[in-house]
Amino acid sequence: MHLDAPSRPRRGARLAAVVAAGTVALTTLAVAPAHAGGRGDEHRPSHRDGRDLGREVLGPRDGWAAANGGTTGGSTADAAHVFTVETWAELRAALGGTGARTDTTPRIVYVKGEIDAFDAGEGRRLTCEDFASQVPVGGDPSVTFSMDDYIAAYDPAVWGTADPAGPLEDARVAAAALQAKQTQQHVGSNVTIVGLGDDARIVGANIRVRDARNVILRNLTFSDAYDCFPQWDPTDGETGNWNSAYDNVSVWTSTNVWVANSTFDDGDHPHESLPEVFGRPFEVHDGLLDITHSSNYVTVSYNRFLNHDKTMLIGSSNNRPADVGTLKVTIHHNLWEGVGQRAPRVRYGQVHVYNNLYVQAEDDDDLFQYYWGPGTESSLYVENNAFTLQKGTPASAILTNWGATRFTEKGTWVNGRPVSVLDAFLAAGGAPFGSDAGWTPTYVERVDPTNRVASIVRKEAGAGRYVERRS
Incomplete structure (x- = not known):
């Protein structure tokens, strides 16, 4: 598989996919790097109204992240730990570099303009081929990793249904590790990352909040966490699947996290642009925002989740006893438009989902599967x-049951009319739930009437759209 092509000055990275004679050509075009910026101790306002989102904290009842002492992020940072960044290198340094995961120093990081995780500095943008060419196959330095060779070797017609193994799989893993070193960045405790103005973007990165407490992410577009080296898993589902390693934002083993006023998308590599290989989409993305591995006390509010398949996973395994009593998450006033599934998909957690707007795409190319997946x-x-919902999509399709026994639904509207999705699901033969959710949310500022949700969310959700809170 040819991974790269000559670059041209353009924001983002474009995937051109051609499927012919069993070979896939994936073309990643490089972009001009973001304008070099610097770190600064100045206290920068983060929206045109002059407010400083970097110093703002979560409200005292605004979802689960208000529990357990609340969420204040880096609001107490001293002047030496307030940064304005314009490049990937600056962002990583401001977060504490390779030691960011365990750094607890309060800090505020303002993001200015577009930051590209593939930016190597000095005007050079790394490509998938750069990572692949550093990994010889079978110890021979003259032979580098090739996705074309990988596809040919592990074609089910040739390899069968066993997991990929051998030198090519080892080389894929090694190439993936090089990419992770470049494009994955941890966020430690007591941190606020906030976009300046309405055009702050982090592209091509996996921002991972791991083993952290008290983190705020606001007013940013998180775009296209592109995996150069997805893995073929022949046992995933009935026919196998291509699986990728990177979410736009991952929350792992972390507590008190607030993600707000941001936009999540696939950038220049939308789902419909992906080819099929072995009869399945050659998936280069994982989730947009996944909350897993016993994370707890998380609020996700006023965001846009756009044109993506596996959108939000809460809980990483069906067999993880450590998750019992964790994964308390509130999801409110978000727009989910053109998404396929997992809005959200939940294991173990007590999750409150209210005042969200869901819009099925006019032409979803068979992407849509369900929204709520307890x-x-x-x-x-x-x-x-x-x-x-589009014509022909029944209300019952909103919900599926992945083994849950508890579920509460109130006040749902579908296409402008009150509808019980649970009743529709059961009437269509869906697996029943044994009782209601068994708990009542208490960390709630306000639940808006359903007939106002569309106008509120359209106006207020997403990066660059922050407005004064309604009283």
């Missing part, structure tokens, strides 16, 4: 959410 030991409480 699963193992989950307690999902959904309230006053609004849906716009």
Whole structure:
């Protein structure tokens, strides 16, 4: 598989995919690097109204992240730990570099303009081929990793249904590790990252909040966490799947995290642009925002999740006893438009989903599967959410049951009318739930009437759209 092509000055990275005679050509075009900036101790306002989002904290009842002492991020940072960054290198340094994961120093990081995780500095943008060419196959330095060779070797017609193994799989893993070293960045405790103005973007990165406490991410577009080396898993599902390693934002083993006023998308590599290999989409993305590995006390509010398949996973395994009593998440006033599934998919957690707007794309290319996916030991409480479904999509399709026994639904509207999605699901033969969610949310500032949800979310959700809170 040819991974790269000559670059041209353009924002983002474009995937051109051609499938012919069993070979896939993936063309990644490099972009001009972001304008070099610097770190600064100045206290920068982060929106045109002059407010400083970097110093703002979560409200005292604004979802689960208000529990357990609340979420204040880096609001107490001293002048020496307030940064304005314009490049990937500057962002990483401001977060504490390779030691960011365990750094607890309060800090505020303002992002200015577009930051590209593939930026190597000095006007050079790394490509997938750069990572692949550093990994010889079978110890021979003259032979580098090739996705074309990988596809040919592990074609189910040739390899069968066993997991990929051998020198080519080892080389893929090694190439993936090089990419992770470049494009994955941890965020430590007591940190606020906030975009300046309405055009702050982090592209091509996996921002990973791991083993952290008290983190705020606001007013940013997180775009295109592109995996150069997805893995073929022949046992995933009935026919196998291509699986990728990177979410735009990952929350792992972390507590008190607030993600707000941001936009999440696939950038220049939308789902419809992906080719099929072995009859399955050659998937180069994982989740947009995944909350897993016993994370707890998280609020996700006023965001846009756009044109993506596996959008938000809460809980990483059906067999993870450590997750019992964790994964308490509130999801409110978000727009989910053109997404396929997992909005959210939940295991174990007590999750409150209210005042969200869901819009099925006019031409979803068979992408849409479901929105709410309660699963193992989950307690999902959904309230006053609004849906716009395309003609022919029944309300029952909104919900699926991945093994949950508890579920509460209130105040749902579908296409402008009150509808019980749970009743529709059961009437269509869906697996029943044994009881209601078994809990009542208490960390709630306000639940808006469902007939107002669409106008509120359209106006206020997403990066660059922050407005004064409604009283």
